[in-house]
Amino acid sequence: MEVKARAPGKIILAGEHAVVHGSTAVAAAIDLYTYVTLRLPLHSDESNDRLTIQLKDLSLEFTWSVSRLKEGIAYDSSNVSPSTPASCSSQTLKSIAVLVEEQNIPEAKIQLSSGISTFLWIYTSILGFIPATVIITTELPYGSGLGSSAAFCVALTAALIASSTSDKTHGEGWSSLDETNLELLNKWAFEGEKIIHGKPSGIDNTVSAYGNMIKFCSGEITRLKSNMPLRMLITNTKVGRNTKALVSGVSERAVRHPEAMNSVFNAVDSISKEVAAIIQTKDEISVTEKEESVKELMEMNQGLLESMGVSHSSIDTVIQTTLKHKLASKLTGAGGGGCVLTLLPTLVSGTVVEKVVEELESSGFQCFTASIGGKGAEICF
Numbered sequence: 001m002e003v004k005a006r007a008p009g010k011i012i013l014a015g016e017h018a019v020v021h022g023s024t025a026v027a028a029a030i031d032l033y034t035y036v037t038l039r040l041p042l043h044s045d046e047s048n049d050r051l052t053i054q055l056k057d058l059s060l061e062f063t064w065s066v067s068r069l070k071e072g073i074a075y076d077s078s079n080v081s082p083s084t085p086a087s088c089s090s091q092t093l094k095s096i097a098v099l100v101e102e103q104n105i106p107e108a109k110i111q112l113s114s115g116i117s118t119f120l121w122i123y124t125s126i127l128g129f130i131p132a133t134v135i136i137t138t139e140l141p142y143g144s145g146l147g148s149s150a151a152f153c154v155a156l157t158a159a160l161i162a163s164s165t166s167d168k169t170h171g172e173g174w175s176s177l178d179e180t181n182l183e184l185l186n187k188w189a190f191e192g193e194k195i196i197h198g199k200p201s202g203i204d205n206t207v208s209a210y211g212n213m214i215k216f217c218s219g220e221i222t223r224l225k226s227n228m229p230l231r232m233l234i235t236n237t238k239v240g241r242n243t244k245a246l247v248s249g250v251s252e253r254a255v256r257h258p259e260a261m262n263s264v265f266n267a268v269d270s271i272s273k274e275v276a277a278i279i280q281t282k283d284e285i286s287v288t289e290k291e292e293s294v295k296e297l298m299e300m301n302q303g304l305l306e307s308m309g310v311s312h313s314s315i316d317t318v319i320q321t322t323l324k325h326k327l328a329s330k331l332t333g334a335g336g337g338g339c340v341l342t343l344l345p346t347l348v349s350g351t352v353v354e355k356v357v358e359e360l361e362s363s364g365f366q367c368f369t370a371s372i373g374g375k376g377a378e379i380c381f
């Protein structure tokens with residue numbers, strides 16, 4: 001039996017990091033996906049009693065015998081049920097880390113360890129100890145702020161949940177999951193994100209699961225309906241970074257300077273709420289005026305991200321380059337490198353965009369555009 005699932009990456013228009021501390025943020029799905037193919041043997045076959053994960057884009061494969069997993073994963077199965085997503089205890093995570101270490105992941109790719117641990121936790125929690133081959137491909141750059149970790153968790157969970165539902169509509173292309181399963185997969189994906197991020201807000205897995213554009217605050221989701229064109233240039237600085245380290249850096253700063261950081265988080269909250277309001281407003285305000293407001297709010301948000309300590313010299317270079325052409329930019333996702341968003345107002349000419357892209361690419365960055373606010377998780381049999 002084979003089932004496929006896909007889940008999108010995202011951009012955060014306003015509010016990253018502060019959202020971890022209870023502020024509002026605005027995010028949108030983008031049309032770049034992570035794909036998971038789950039192959040379950042139809043009959044138990046003793047010669048292939050293995051769980052294998054293939055990361056196709058990286059030409060990497062990790063595999064364990066089911067008996068090794070049963071012996072290695074220390075959890076109390078009475079506490080684990082597919083329908084009640086639970087956090088991976090530190091003892092279980094340690095036992096999973098041993099199984100991951102046995103795979104000798106190349107040093108240059110060691111950041112994948114948390115993703116592979118997440119895979120083992122979610123897979124065994126939902127399907128138990130049964131053999132399978134899981135094939136992953138992705139259009140998202142790893143660790144660049146576009147939510148590859150959440151898309152991976154959401155797509156994986158969607159495939160696992162779909163394989164265990166009785167309603168399998170074959171041959172009709174991609175279809176979305178029902179509300180109950182979406183809610184379930186979103187909760188599991190959040191548990192996965194906890195292994196990768198430490199302390200996620202849940203915005204990335206939520207927007208990847210549900211798609212569209214959302215306003216998110218302390219787990220509460222408001223779906224946004226945009227009433228203005230929103231075109232963003234995405235620049236990948238290609239500077240590698242790790243969301244977990246950046247998120248904990250901000251928390252440490254908040255412990256050192258609680259009052260100041262609270263003011264920063266409150267300011268971000270106001271910015272995100274204003275961004276959401278402008279995007280949705282049906283008032284007779286011209287598109288140019290709306291774009292001017294979004295531009296200014298992006299600049300303010302970037303300033304506050306700098307004060308949280310999550311910007312980077314490569315991000316500054318993108319900001320300065322785009323500013324020469326009167327375009328505003330802010331980092332998106334965890335920062336520290338990764339991707340930067342530049343608002344492309346409707347009136348900006350194609351020639352200017354080409355020039356900006358040329359300058360950015362000559363600095364070694366990679367530029368692209370993506371369609372914003374599209375589909376969430378989908379499955380296909």
Ligand SMILES: Nc1ncnc2c1ncn2[C@@H]1O[C@H](COP(=O)(O)OP(=O)(O)O)[C@@H](O)[C@H]1O
Nearest residue numbers: 111112115142143144145146147148149152243
């Ligand atoms: N397709 C994938 N397969 C396995 N692990 C993945 C995949 N995508 C992401 N991950 C995990 O997520 C990590 C990157 O997540 P993170 O630092 O949050 O950055 P982002 O979510 O912005 O891409 C990777 O180092 C890896 O552990």
Ligand SMILES: C[C@@](O)(CCOP(=O)(O)O)CC(=O)O
Nearest residue numbers: 016017145147200201333334
């Ligand atoms: C920094 C943060 O706000 C977003 C992280 O996004 P990403 O993993 O960098 O794509 C963390 C979170 O909300 O969980």
Ligand SMILES: [Mg+2]
Nearest residue numbers: 147149150243
């Ligand atoms: Mg992430």
